[in-house]
Amino acid sequence: MRALPEGRPAWAPGVVVLAGRGPVVAAEAAAGWALRYRSYDPERDRGVDLPRDLWEPMRVGTVFDLASLSKLFTAVAAIQQVEQGRLALDEEVRDRLPAFAPGLTVRQLLTHTSGLAPELPFYDHPDRAAQLALLWREAAAPSGGRSPGHRYSDLNLIALQLILEQCTGQRLDALIRDGITGPLGMSSTSYGPLAPHGVAATEDQRRPWAKADRGLIRGEVHDENAWALGGVAGHAGLFSTAQDLAVLCRTLLNGGTYGTARILGPGAVAALLDPPGLGFGVDQPYFMGELAGRGAAGHTGFTGTSLVLDRATDTFLVLLANTVHPRRRDSGSAPRAAAATRLARAVARAT
Template sequence: MERLVQGVRALPGGRPAWCAGAVVLAGRGPVVAVEDATGWAVRYRSYDPERQRGVDLPRDRWEPMRVGTVFDLASLTKLFTAVAALQQVERGFLALDEEVRGHLPAFARGITVRQLLDHTSGLRPELPFHDHPGRAAQLALLWREAAAPAGGPAGAHLYSDLNLIALQLVLEQLTGLRLDALVREGITAPLGMLSTSYGPLAPQGVAATEDQRRPWAKADRGMVRGEVHDENAWALGGVAGHAGLFSTAQDLAVLCRTLLNGGAYGTARILGPDAVAALLDPPGLGFGVDQPYFMGELAGHGAAGHTGFTGTSLVLDRATDTFLVLLANTVHPCRRNGGSAPRAAAADCLARAVARAG
């Protein structure tokens, strides 16, 4: 299993050109097979656009990556929103095939809760909430889009942050609780995921993300650390259905094991097996299924997972009872398209190790 870590460190995409640092944690059944960290949680003080490189902090201020480093999960947040939604379905307060307009009247006819979860609502990928301060202005943007989705007819797959933002609004209206409270009370507290929460967080122990400045970013915020990287989640107050959660590899391993166990971990149960199957069975509700670009050789027989823009990812494979969490700060000090080759390489290592073990 040491090859799993070596794959992240040694492949061309896994060198610092892809990320400043990374944490990898993988397991099978109740056993954690590998848990390691490499590189730096914080290395740069800024980004130099003329030289297209990071400007280093003094060497004594570099902070090493540790297995307990906290990461901005970016779109892995969507998985928690999806679990929170299925909890309401299990309790009979929400139905997957009911129309969203029953909760949010601005939505066009025919768009269902299921379509928000599987990204077939027709909503475009995002809206510039970051350029429209104030909840009223932001909601006005969303309602215009929801009334006549610009992404195409409902039924076609189009990945959209707006789906999970809308689902957040449905859940909050339905329960009278903010999404952060729903996640805490329904998921992280029962499972003992004490390092998982929405920000802002004190920066110590948190991996830095980006030196956000226009024109490459959508806001001028400087080096971001402990606050959500996603500009829209930041504009929405830091608690959003599509982004905003922070966590560690160890906490995410607990979530993976919970889902592989059919919704239970130790004495806690957050979902029943049928709800877990709804999340993970193709095409997946909130989860992507069999996506080789980041799942590598784990894809092909029902592996499910997700990636996050900041460099995060997780994969769980019910067929072999294995999981892989790979967290990296690929946007430190600046966003770039580094691809997912290291993610796929790590998944390949895990798949081959499992095949050898039988």
């Protein structure tokens, strides 16, 4: 991986890419470093390298903080409850969470059309009651006074987590383990904290560029709100590998089955992936490149993660990078889009 002067990476210190079509993994590769920096120097605007013998290479089995890819698992868990009759997409959120204003539905949480604010500073309120009070104040605003249309919000998935836990009596981590990762054999997918070795490092998290002073993070969730919420949150907190995410991709492309395991029926999968998508974004060229345009679905994560499913060609792409190591930047999604475009063109040539 080419590095710019003064230790600043071209896009990320390291990356893992896995692409497949049908049952075949067509490409799987790793480049760069899972751990390179010990800190960030704000005066010189550069990472401070660890001794060279302590750099850890990126491997295809490196574990990543998934960031907002965690939302996809929360969405799948929600649709499982819909399929089992414990939850309805068009029921009002206040039926489960009475502090919410009337008119907001579970479907709106999943499609980011609730109008809720993008986030709230839970990280400034370590007490659970204070955190919930913040959410209840935001949720109580009359829905008629909210901006219409799409407004991406972590609060949607945090609220959905609370609904799932209320209607099942289980924590979100247990729901995802018992309903998704366990049946599918995704043994490298879990909430943290994790032992740091083999995990891609993220940020030297300090104010003013971050929202908390935590130092270099590795094996603990990067997202400050997920951290403040105890590491298990509807919007962030999961860790995984490219191979495990490939299993999830194949499961959804197979209509909810993988081997002998079934986690969803075909109709439930269609509800997740058909436009406008429930939890999944649909046809978003900024990271899907030329895979977009035929109903491709997927998501990105702030730490540098992404996945795309293209049912039209039975193709998937997982790209995981540690773009926030050693400090968050507006790194953009051009490499994600470029990788997706190369896959789309390769599939077109092979068809």
